[in-house]
Structures are given as structure tokens and as C-alpha cells.
Amino acid sequence: MELWLLLILLGLITYFVIKRSVTSITQTPVWLLWLVMMAPALIWSGWMLLNSEDKQMPPALIVGPFVLCPLLYWWLIQWGRSSAKPPEPNLTGETPPTEAQPVVPSTKNEPKIRPISQQEEAELRNCFPWGVYYLQDVEYRPQAVLCRGKLRTNPEAAYQTVRNNIEAEFGDRFFVVFQESISGKPFFALVPNPQSQQKESKPTMGPDTRPLLALGLLLITLFTTTGIGAELAGVSAEQVQSNPAVLLKGLPYALALMAILSVHEMGHYIAARFYKVRTTLPYFIPIPLFLGTFGAFIQMRSPVPHRKALFDIGIAGPLAGFIITIPLLVWGLSHSEVVPLSDASGLLNFESLNPRSSLLLTAIGKWALGSALKVQTAIHLHPVAIAGYIGLIVTALNLMPVGQLDGGHIVHAMFGQRGGAAIGQLARLLVLVLALLVPDYRLWAIILLFLPVADEPALNDVSELDNWRDLLGFLSLVLLVSIVLPAPATITQLLNI
Numbered sequence: 001m002e003l004w005l006l007l008i009l010l011g012l013i014t015y016f017v018i019k020r021s022v023t024s025i026t027q028t029p030v031w032l033l034w035l036v037m038m039a040p041a042l043i044w045s046g047w048m049l050l051n052s053e054d055k056q057m058p059p060a061l062i063v064g065p066f067v068l069c070p071l072l073y074w075w076l077i078q079w080g081r082s083s084a085k086p087p088e089p090n091l092t093g094e095t096p097p098t099e100a101q102p103v104v105p106s107t108k109n110e111p112k113i114r115p116i117s118q119q120e121e122a123e124l125r126n127c128f129p130w131g132v133y134y135l136q137d138v139e140y141r142p143q144a145v146l147c148r149g150k151l152r153t154n155p156e157a158a159y160q161t162v163r164n165n166i167e168a169e170f171g172d173r174f175f176v177v178f179q180e181s182i183s184g185k186p187f188f189a190l191v192p193n194p195q196s197q198q199k200e201s202k203p204t205m206g207p208d209t210r211p212l213l214a215l216g217l218l219l220i221t222l223f224t225t226t227g228i229g230a231e232l233a234g235v236s237a238e239q240v241q242s243n244p245a246v247l248l249k250g251l252p253y254a255l256a257l258m259a260i261l262s263v264h265e266m267g268h269y270i271a272a273r274f275y276k277v278r279t280t281l282p283y284f285i286p287i288p289l290f291l292g293t294f295g296a297f298i299q300m301r302s303p304v305p306h307r308k309a310l311f312d313i314g315i316a317g318p319l320a321g322f323i324i325t326i327p328l329l330v331w332g333l334s335h336s337e338v339v340p341l342s343d344a345s346g347l348l349n350f351e352s353l354n355p356r357s358s359l360l361l362t363a364i365g366k367w368a369l370g371s372a373l374k375v376q377t378a379i380h381l382h383p384v385a386i387a388g389y390i391g392l393i394v395t396a397l398n399l400m401p402v403g404q405l406d407g408g409h410i411v412h413a414m415f416g417q418r419g420g421a422a423i424g425q426l427a428r429l430l431v432l433v434l435a436l437l438v439p440d441y442r443l444w445a446i447i448l449l450f451l452p453v454a455d456e457p458a459l460n461d462v463s464e465l466d467n468w469r470d471l472l473g474f475l476s477l478v479l480l481v482s483i484v485l486p487a488p489a490t491i492t493q494l495l496n497i
Helices: 001-020 029-049 059-082 120-126 155-170 194-200 211-232 237-242 246-272 307-334 357-373 383-399 406-437 439-449 467-484 489-495
Strands: 133-141 146-153 176-180 184-190 281-285 293-297 337-340 379-380
Touching: 001 029, 029 439, 120 133, 120 155, 133 155, 133 176, 155 176, 155 184, 176 406, 184 211, 211 246, 211 281, 211 293, 211 383, 237 246, 237 293, 246 293, 246 307, 246 383, 307 357, 307 383, 307 406, 307 467, 357 383, 357 467, 357 489, 383 406, 383 467, 406 467
Parallel strands: none
Antiparallel strands: 133 146, 146 184, 176 184, 281 293, 337 379
16 A cells, blocks of 8 residues: 555656656657656566565566666657757747847746847846956857856856846846856856746736645644554554544654654755745645655745855755754664564564664664664664654655755765766666665665756856865765665674674
């Protein structure tokens, strides 16, 4: 049941990601692209349902879909581009676009983008001082104006100078993006600011924050997690029917888990507001089974100004969530029971958790339980310990250096967009190898497979981080490894566990 629920959720997320990211660049039907990207999950899920857990999945069945489906997905996008219809002739009586007035597609939900005239191009060229950025060419694209040249000062000073000049000349008409090309040469891109266009057309826009919606989802999630917490505490359905007050036994789990998720998202929210990035309030996702929730999220509504801000916003969530997770996990483990280790013990068995599956959990478990935790023993987790353990899993999953996960933002800020994408591809491959060795990580491999490896650029995506942020980013990756990898034999022997 849980497998099908996760598969449905993954399918919905995949559909909306594909629809949002590629429908504007290809004519290939969304349902076909969705089917190709969901094929590995459907194949692997079908195998697990039709075969016992003891039967090993053939390597070709694991690697084949992982390799072939992304290639087929890319080919279908390119095929859809080549089969796109040419633009229809202008029948509205408007002046046809010229080289200085590029065609910019518009939709019903997007305002019409104003073109740049010949006079405005001359004014644009004056925004690039020779001693800061020597402008050589202005190139028009459907969604941006590219300004290519040679950088003559440090990236941060160049971006600040050029952006100030463009804002003085054009106001808030454009987002000024500073990126590196494939060859490593920095260039500027002027992307139309939809907020500026909306001010002119004055459409009805919803607020960034919806406190009543956020509060309502929080209360519903508190109810669903309390119900699951009562079940984890050993409360039966018959007991609930005879005395609903026993549901209160689920509050320790519910409050601990929601505290971890709330602090995680508030870390992102406060960091985003510090850098004046428009963002929504944290929204919880309640479900009446599984863990009681699928987590919480915030959505940024404006671009990130630079890579330092991208790093700070990305790392603030896992760091804040981890800080509150540790004391809750230690308290929960200290109130948990030690049970004999069995064949059923594993990563996801809360009644017989094998702490050796995680290096960090091994150390924390020994600290909390002391001499009671020894060789050939496992842990029957207290409900608060379950919430803390889920907090560790959430921290590790978010620190995965892939795409728009927090870890993806971190490596993008540290190594640039292309470097971050390369690390993301390597991370997905390593998790796939880990899933072959530890079947409990198969779901992680499936989730990471469908996440785009490329993160969206910051406005100033060229300026690098300082040394202390690089160190903090490296430590976050060390934390990820300590959670995901099992404790080596030397550590378990030293701790007598």
C-alpha cells in the first residue's frame, strides 16, 4: 500500500515538473515524456511486487532503465523541437518584429514582453563601462537579450556596476543575470521582469503568503501525525473508538516531527527574507497514513540575487533542522528499548532498528543508550526517537547534491552551475550503486532519478563564495556521508556495538 502511495505521489510530482520545465521548449506531448521518465519507477515497482524481497533484481533491469530512459527523454525533447511549427504570419496589423525587436512568445498568463528598440540598444551599450566589462556583441534570444564581452574587473564589482547602470536606464524592466557560458566566459543576460509587466497591466495577483492556508494545513497535519503517533505508541483502533482521548499519546511524535520540519522550513524562510527574496510561508502536506505527513515546503517567488545568498538559503534549512533533530533524537533514544538483533532488523524497522546502518546513528545511539547497546542488539524506537530518526533521513535527503534539493543549491553555489550539475549526476550514480547493496535505498535512487540535475542560476551566478562558506559546504557533505553510509567495522569494534 505504501509503495503504491509513494508511486502516485512521485507520478504527480514528475508530471508537474515536466509540464512546468519543458512544455515551452518542445511540442512532444507531456504524457509521453511523463511515461518515459516514470518507466524506471514502474518497472522496478512491478518487480518488487511480483517477486520476494530475497530475490535479487537483475543488474540489467536496474541499470538499463536508469541509462536508457534519460536518453530517450532527451531525444523526445529534441524531436519535439524539430517538429515545432513555424511562427504564423502577423494578422493583427502590428509592425512585424525586426532584429532589434525580437520575438518573445507570450501566453494567456504572461504579459506581453516589450521589445528593445534600436535607440534602447544604444542606451544599453552605454551601461557597460569599458574598464568594467568590455561589451562586444548584443544577441537577441526569444526570452532574453545576451550581452557578450570581456570581464575587466572582479565579477562582483562588474555585476554591481552593470546592474546599477541598467536599473538607472530601464528601471525594473529586466532581471540582470550574470552567468558563465559553456566555454567559461562570463556574459550578461537581460530577462524581462514579469512583475514590471504586471504593474502595467494590473492583473489580479494572489499574495505571496497565505497565512490561513498555512495555518489550516498545519492543524490538519498535526491531527494526521497525532493519529500516526498514537498508532506507533501501541494504541489500537478499538481503544480509540472506546476512548478518543488516547489519541493524545500520539502528541509526542507529532510535536517532535512537526518541530523538526517547521524549523527546517523556517530556516529557509528567514534566510530568503534576509536576502529580500519573495517567498511563501511553509506549507505542510498532510496524509492520513505512512508518517502522517509528506513534509513541508516553501516556494520562492523571485530570483536569488547571488551565489552567497543561494548557499545561505540552501544550507539554512538542513542546518536548522539538524540542530533541533539531535536533542530530540538523543532524548528519544534514551527512552527507547534495546532488543535482540534479528533478520528483520533494518533501516526502516522502527521496532528493530539496526543503528549500524548509519555511522552518525551508531555514535548517537551509543551515546544515548550507553552499555545497553552492544553487539547483536537493535533498538525499539520510542515515538520521539522515530521523529528524530525521520529528521536525520530528511536532513540527508535534502543534503543530496542534486538539482533543486538543498544540497544541489549548496554545490551549485560552491562550484558553479555546470560543476553542480556534474556533481549531481555523480551523486545519482553513487546512490544507485548504494541501492544495489542496500535495498532500502531503492526509493532514494528512484526519487533522485526524476530530479533535474541542473539548478536554476542566481542573478549573479559568477561571483564565488568565501572560504568559510566553502568549509561549511564541505562539512554539510561530510554530514550527509555520515548519515547515509554504515559504520565501518573498526568503529563498531571500538564502541563494542
